Amino acid sequence: MNLPYEQKITIKAWAEEDRPREKLLALGRRNLTDAELIAILIGSGSTTESAVDLSKRILYSCNNNLASLAKLSVQDLSKFKGIGEAKAISIIAGLELGRRRKDTEFSNFDKILTSKDAFDLLAPYFADLLHEEFWVLMLNKANKVLHKSLISKGGQAGTIADPKIIFKAALEHNAANIVLAHNHPSGNLKPSQADLDLTKKLKDAGKLLDIGVLDHLIFAGNSYTSFSDEGHF
Incomplete structure (x- = not known):
């Protein structure tokens, strides 16, 4: 039986050591994996997987290459179960900010x-x-x-x-x-x-x-x- 929307696996429901936000605060941003950083952007996974697992699946489809991930459109990202338009936009916006930071350097x-x-x-x-x-x-x-x-x-x-x-x-x-x-x-x-x-x-x-x-x-x-x-x- 599917869980109701309110019972989807959010970051707050994870074990404390698995929470990327808390990990960032405790250890610094450089200690997070790419999947953990993307998980922070999307906030929650689906009824069957955490945001980190979902992020790993998305990265795997791009051969774990952030440059390839940055080429995906909202429509491409929305094909993954657990990624709607809002989460797809969050991922794209986060990667674009990274590109613009490099630009300003x-x-x-x-x-x-x-x-x-x-x-x-x-x-x-x-x-x-x-x-x-x-x-x-x-x-x-x-x-x-x-x-x-x-x-x-x-x-x-x-x-x-x-x-x-x-x-x-x-x-x-x-x-x-x-x-x-x-x-x-x-x-x-x-x-x-x-x-x-x-x-x-x-x-x-x-x-x-x-x-x-x-x-x-x-x-x-x-x-x-x-x-x-x-x-x-």
């Missing part, structure tokens, strides 16, 4: 001296995206970051990067140099011929405006390809 970047500098700065913006986006870093003559601009969003197969919009943004921020970046949701780091043609077109246009196009990065997961490092510049 790079907000005080000084100069872009290598492709890795540009990757570290822009990686939080491309994390977990299932569609393509095109971004541009605006730099001064000393390659200090002036601004980051999202130029366009597209689908899984591509996005449109209009040179007029790119250089309008560069001129508005008095950029002396720019770095181009977009992602490949497919995971393929190899630039397409369209990527190469666009980069050449933008480099040529930049010369006319005295704005240097220093690099073009392709993001895929936790990796990237730099056109400059690969000799395309």
Whole structure:
């Protein structure tokens, strides 16, 4: 016989040593597992399993990879028994806060001296995206970051990067140099011929405006390809 809603297995009903909230208070947040942290977000499990067990099941479906978990939608998470829309939203919101925290850690970047500098700065913006986006870093003559601009969003197969919009943004921020970046949701780091043609077109246009196009990065997961490092510049 199913238990009534009020008798679902809440965190308060667990043995004290199994309560992640109390464990966090007593031992600190770093002593909690990923499943225990997610259990705090969702608060309760179902009639047949605790929130921690439910969290373990969700993580297992993602190969215990938080980056894969962050890609799940409300609809995906709601397919798990015990996860309704509200709990799914709590999980997504918690992971998004973590992503934004990482974003702010790079907000005080000084100069872009290598492709890795540009990757570290822009990686939080491309994390977990299932569609393509095109971004541009605006730099001064000393390659200090002036601004980051999202130029366009597209689908899984591509996005449109209009040179007029790119250089309008560069001129508005008095950029002396720019770095181009977009992602490949497919995971393929190899630039397409369209990527190469666009980069050449933008480099040529930049010369006319005295704005240097220093690099073009392709993001895929936790990796990237730099056109400059690969000799395309």
